[in-house]
Amino acid sequence: MSLFPFAFLDEQSKKEIRRAVLKGVAIPGYQVPFASREMPIGRGWGTGGLQITLSLIGESDVLKVIDQGSDESVNAVNIKKLVQKTTGVETTIHTSEATMIQSRHRIPEVPLRNDQIMILQVPEPEPLRHVERSEFKTKQMHAEKEYSGAYLLLFEQIMRYNQTSQGADYPVFVHDRYVMNPSPIPRFDNPKIHQSEALMLFGAGREKKIYAVPAYTKVKSLAFDDYPFEIEKFEGKFCRATGLSNVFLDEFTDEETGETYYLCNDTSYMQEYLDQKRGI
Amino acid sequence: MAFHHTQKAFRTILDALSFPGKINQLDEGEIDMESFNSKTALVCETLLDSEVTFHVIEEEQSITHILRAFTGSHLTDLNKADYVIIPQETSIERIINSLSLVKIGNLANPHKSATIIFEVDSLLNGYYYELTGPGIKIKTELNCTIHPEIIEKRREINVEYPLGIDFILIDSRGNVVGIPRTTQITEVM
Numbered sequence A: 001m002s003l004f005p006f007a008f009l010d011e012q013s014k015k016e017i018r019r020a021v022l023k024g025v026a027i028p029g030y031q032v033p034f035a036s037r038e039m040p041i042g043r044g045w046g047t048g049g050l051q052i053t054l055s056l057i058g059e060s061d062v063l064k065v066i067d068q069g070s071d072e073s074v075n076a077v078n079i080k081k082l083v084q085k086t087t088g089v090e091t092t093i094h095t096s097e098a099t100m101i102q103s104r105h106r107i108p109e110v111p112l113r114n115d116q117i118m119i120l121q122v123p124e125p126e127p128l129r130h131v132e133r134s135e136f137k138t139k140q141m142h143a144e145k146e147y148s149g150a151y152l153l154l155f156e157q158i159m160r161y162n163q164t165s166q167g168a169d170y171p172v173f174v175h176d177r178y179v180m181n182p183s184p185i186p187r188f189d190n191p192k193i194h195q196s197e198a199l200m201l202f203g204a205g206r207e208k209k210i211y212a213v214p215a216y217t218k219v220k221s222l223a224f225d226d227y228p229f230e231i232e233k234f235e236g237k238f239c240r241a242t243g244l245s246n247v248f249l250d251e252f253t254d255e256e257t258g259e260t261y262y263l264c265n266d267t268s269y270m271q272e273y274l275d276q277k278r279g280i
Numbered sequence B: 001m002a003f004h005h006t007q008k009a010f011r012t013i014l015d016a017l018s019f020p021g022k023i024n025q026l027d028e029g030e031i032d033m034e035s036f037n038s039k040t041a042l043v044c045e046t047l048l049d050s051e052v053t054f055h056v057i058e059e060e061q062s063i064t065h066i067l068r069a070f071t072g073s074h075l076t077d078l079n080k081a082d083y084v085i086i087p088q089e090t091s092i093e094r095i096i097n098s099l100s101l102v103k104i105g106n107l108a109n110p111h112k113s114a115t116i117i118f119e120v121d122s123l124l125n126g127y128y129y130e131l132t133g134p135g136i137k138i139k140t141e142l143n144c145t146i147h148p149e150i151i152e153k154r155r156e157i158n159v160e161y162p163l164g165i166d167f168i169l170i171d172s173r174g175n176v177v178g179i180p181r182t183t184q185i186t187e188v189m
Helices: A011-026 A047-056 A074-087 A135-143 A148-161 A187-193 A267-278 B002-018 B038-047 B062-071 B092-099 B148-157
Strands: A062-067 A100-104 A117-121 A172-174 A178-180 A199-204 A209-213 A219-221 A249-253 A260-264 B053-056 B083-086 B115-120 B127-132 B140-144 B166-171 B175-179 B184-187
Touching: A011 A047, A011 A199, A011 A209, A011 B002, A011 B038, A011 B166, A047 A074, A047 A100, A047 A117, A047 A199, A047 A209, A047 B002, A062 A074, A074 A100, A187 A219, A260 A267, B002 B038, B002 B166, B002 B175, B038 B062, B038 B083, B038 B115, B038 B166, B053 B062, B083 B092, B092 B148, B148 B184
Parallel strands: A062 A100, A100 A117, A117 A199, B053 B083, B083 B115, B115 B166
Antiparallel strands: A172 A178, A172 A219, A199 A209, A249 A260, B127 B140, B127 B184, B166 B175
């Protein structure tokens, strides 16, 4: 017998997290407070996402964990191992096989389905934190739908650089009510949340917040009429391995030639694409 | 094991509230709670514990005793309860009067609102409603025995979004449907 309960957390903790998840689903984009538990990984390393995963997961689930597009990075592997060892569930690297996907900083390239749940790890859930340090006051701002501060941040970026310089965690407006941090996914992934087929859950362990965007929900990236929202562009650039250009690319430098090249950031998608091409 | 049971039940409830109007099936509950539908008992077992409060719209004391014993949850007044349970035989008038009293949260804390666990006769036939809102692709239909006056009352209560109440509907066959506050319901004549 394992020394730990099924899915590590005790039933009481799961219940509380589950209730917070349900409230989050009922109020899209609203940050529901919860009593974040101590986890065997450091706060800020995905404890929020992990607690949601552990509270939801059951014997028949298939889990995929990604860290910045990779299934094989230390953080992803450790989280996957912890869940696997305390539940015995199957894990996968293939997006289409997973019932639950926990992720840090990316939404997979493979389109999600409505029988899948996307769980994103959130370091900073509060989109107004750079405007106002006090949690008490930001909470009041959300209550009053007072979001000029969020726009002001983008406006300042435009004044300085003639474009928004926010690469990741670009704020979105959810169901015409709440401004929300989508977690540090690249802007490239923001449109995937809008009218997504899958439920998306967001967990911030250190900040003790859970929030959600149900499927088929209006999610709009903040923008101005004369400075519309734009995703990262990779014009003229393509993945060296697959030749794909309609995906999020990582930039690398060839150490021998000093040449710059690009690869798909979503490594499992890259592998699937190559396997298919080779007819495997 | 009981925890697998509640885990499965939770995922069913989560799916129901994530996709309003979708008919989900709950497993048979393991705990017998007398007058309650066994599926209602399972939902209570899944969501309630000593950190939350409940209220049952009923004169009888026995069911509240059983709920307390099985979940550790605290009985409280209707206007303070986190979970309000409406048993199947409750009259329309009683339901409407009760709903006007439940908590709907405040603008800073819209989550401090009641979740209504509502036993209905059927979620497969009865009045014809059209649902729209988050979790619904364009629109969906719900056929259920909930009286239009109750739906109208719900609309009044939920008028100032994000304040409002969320429903978990359970019928006598164990079908379950979630209706969060974001769902717009119109009756189709």
